[in-house]
Amino acid sequence: MGVGVSTSYGRSYSDRAFATDYRMPMEFTAAANLDELLDVKAQQPDAQLLAGGTDLMVAVNLAHHRPEQIVSLGRVEELKDVGSARIGAGTTWARLEQCQYTALAQAARTVGSPQIRAAGTIGGNIGTASPAGDGLPWIAAADAEIIVESKERGERIVPWREFFTGVKRTSLASDEVITGVTIPDNLPDAQEFAKVGTRNAMVIATVSCVVMRGDDGFRVALGSVAPTPMRATRAEEMINAESTISDAVLEEFGRIVQDEVQPITDHRSTEAYRRHAAGVLARRLVKRTLQ
Amino acid sequence: MNVTITLNGEARMFDVAGPESLLSVLRNDLDLPGTKDACEQGECGSCTVNMDGEALCSCLVMAVDADGSIVLTVEGLSSEGELHAVQDAMLKHGAVQCGFCTPGIVVAGSRLLESNPHPTEIEIREALSGNICRCTGYGAILRAFEDLAAEES
Numbered sequence: 390m391g392v393g394v395s396t397s398y399g400r401s402y403s404d405r406a407f408a409t410d411y412r413m414p415m416e417f418t419a420a421a422n423l424d425e426l427l428d429v430k431a432q433q434p435d436a437q438l439l440a441g442g443t444d445l446m447v448a449v450n451l452a453h454h455r456p457e458q459i460v461s462l463g464r465v466e467e468l469k470d471v472g473s474a475r476i477g478a479g480t481t482w483a484r485l486e487q488c489q490y491t492a493l494a495q496a497a498r499t500v501g502s503p504q505i506r507a508a509g510t511i512g513g514n515i516g517t518a519s520p521a522g523d524g525l526p527w528i529a530a531a532d533a534e535i536i537v538e539s540k541e542r543g544e545r546i547v548p549w550r551e552f553f554t555g556v557k558r559t560s561l562a563s564d565e566v567i568t569g570v571t572i573p574d575n576l577p578d579a580q581e582f583a584k585v586g587t588r589n590a591m592v593i594a595t596v597s598c599v600v601m602r603g604d605d606g607f608r609v610a611l612g613s614v615a616p617t618p619m620r621a622t623r624a625e626e627m628i629n630a631e632s633t634i635s636d637a638v639l640e641e642f643g644r645i646v647q648d649e650v651q652p653i654t655d656h657r658s659t660e661a662y663r664r665h666a667a668g669v670l671a672r673r674l675v676k677r678t679l680q
Numbered sequence: 681m682n683v684t685i686t687l688n689g690e691a692r693m694f695d696v697a698g699p700e701s702l703l704s705v706l707r708n709d710l711d712l713p714g715t716k717d718a719c720e721q722g723e724c725g726s727c728t729v730n731m732d733g734e735a736l737c738s739c740l741v742m743a744v745d746a747d748g749s750i751v752l753t754v755e756g757l758s759s760e761g762e763l764h765a766v767q768d769a770m771l772k773h774g775a776v777q778c779g780f781c782t783p784g785i786v787v788a789g790s791r792l793l794e795s796n797p798h799p800t801e802i803e804i805r806e807a808l809s810g811n812i813c814r815c816t817g818y819g820a821i822l823r824a825f826e827d828l829a830a831e832e833s
């Protein structure tokens with residue numbers, strides 16, 4: 390995922406024919422802490438950030454992506470914390486599997502493989518902003534905000550709807566770094582994540598969904614069915630107006646979800662299948678939050 | 681860019697100019713071809729190394745970013761001609777056919793046993809879920825690790 394390149398399997402840059410690419414020198418800085426990271430980003434706004442590398446290195450290996458400047462944030466300990474008010478951008482999926490937010494932990498468990506989860510971070514998932522990013526539906530359901538920071542303008546808290554602007558597009562400015570995600574107060578305990586893919590392990594979502602059930606009713610967020618993560622607002626309104634969740638209500642709810650999503654057909658699935666699966670997943674997760 | 685890592689217990693230095701992976705440096709510059717190169721996209725696990733105690737895909741580690749880390753490859757697992765317990769068990773159970781996946785499985789599996797000496801079958805399956813084997817059907821590999829998991833430590 391992430392880079393959307395077609396790959397010729399097994400082609401290796403270790404073939405000496407490609408070796409010349411590497412003679413182009415690259416500038417590399419390993420930031421020791423957040424201050425240094427922001428300093429370097431202010432001086433080198435074109436530098437690309439490197440976290441776990443699980444998206445970036447695929448682009449290097451298979452798309453011949455040749456960054457000229459790299460700033461690694463792997464040593465910035467300040468970004469690796471899961472606190473009560475924020476999740477640091479440098480938190481790995483392996484760490485998030487253990488976190489107290491049920492649906493986020495469930496999502497983390499489905500990312501890639503143990504090797505990918507040990508390296509990949511939520512900040513990288515947000516930075517890539519793929520429609521299939523498994524961390525993104527939770528952010529949308531929680532109505533969390535993205536915390537970004539630059540040397541010049543300090544911290545900026547961006548609502549997720551303003552942060553994700555399109556397929557792999559965000560409103561992050563070039564001198565900014567994603568430092569984390571806010572954790573809103575009073576998140577519902579009843580929250581569930583699921584995704585549909587072609588198999589169980591190592592799969593990029595065809596459709597992903599988070600449902601939360603709290604005092605304000607149900608919240609329904611979906612991934613892989615629009616250019617950005619989205620909330621199924623009409624379906625939420627419909628189900629939250631009902632006093633009992635009967636089978637007929639669920640049926641109607643699923644139909645609205647199917648209607649509301651805006652999927653496309655691509656190499657992973659078709660529009661029709663994604664619509665169908667979105668309705669089924671959302672219905673199923675509503676039921677799970679009621680159990 | 682000069683990079684120093686502790687590789688299989690020894691300090692090793694290398695020089696890289698670009699964003700090449702640790703995998704390519706291990707195989708092409710440091711003469712350690714035990715770590716296999718198959719997909720270069722994190723999908724197969726054949727390039728798995730133990731880096732600072734984690735099993736990672738070395739194809740996704742930018743070599744220059746490994747500076748200062750402790751890396752263990754399959755070559756570093758056996759000592760003085762003695763096979764690692766995981767290697768022994770794999771042999772005993774015939775868990776190797778073409779052998780291309782084997783170094784990655786041995787490294788990922790030895791990392792599992794370090795953190796969890798008596799894993800359940802499910803834990804073994806999960807720990808190896810990032811390592812693809814196209815030959816064995818996994819049965820013999822699983823039996824090798826179940827054997828190890830049952831051993832008294």
Ligand SMILES: Cc1cc2nc3c(=O)[nH]c(=O)nc-3n(C[C@H](O)[C@H](O)[C@H](O)COP(=O)(O)OP(=O)(O)OC[C@H]3O[C@@H](n4cnc5c(N)ncnc54)[C@H](O)[C@@H]3O)c2cc1C
Binds near residue numbers: 509521
């Ligand atoms: C085999 C494989 C399987 C995968 N499976 C899944 C999956 O199931 N679900 C899923 O969602 N993803 C999956 N991915 C994609 C990837 O692992 C995730 O998106 C991961 O979260 C990326 O994080 P990273 O730290 O590795 O990012 P990197 O590759 O280091 O960075 C990704 C992008 O984000 C930018 N970036 C990183 N950190 C920051 C920051 N703090 N501020 C600003 N920009 C930043 C980088 O510059 C880069 O453009 C998979 C990848 C592979 C190789």
Ligand code: FES
Binds near residue numbers: 716720723725737
């Ligand atoms: S070569 Fe690294 S995972 Fe396949």
Ligand code: FES
Binds near residue numbers: 775779812
């Ligand atoms: S033994 Fe051939 S791929 Fe595993």
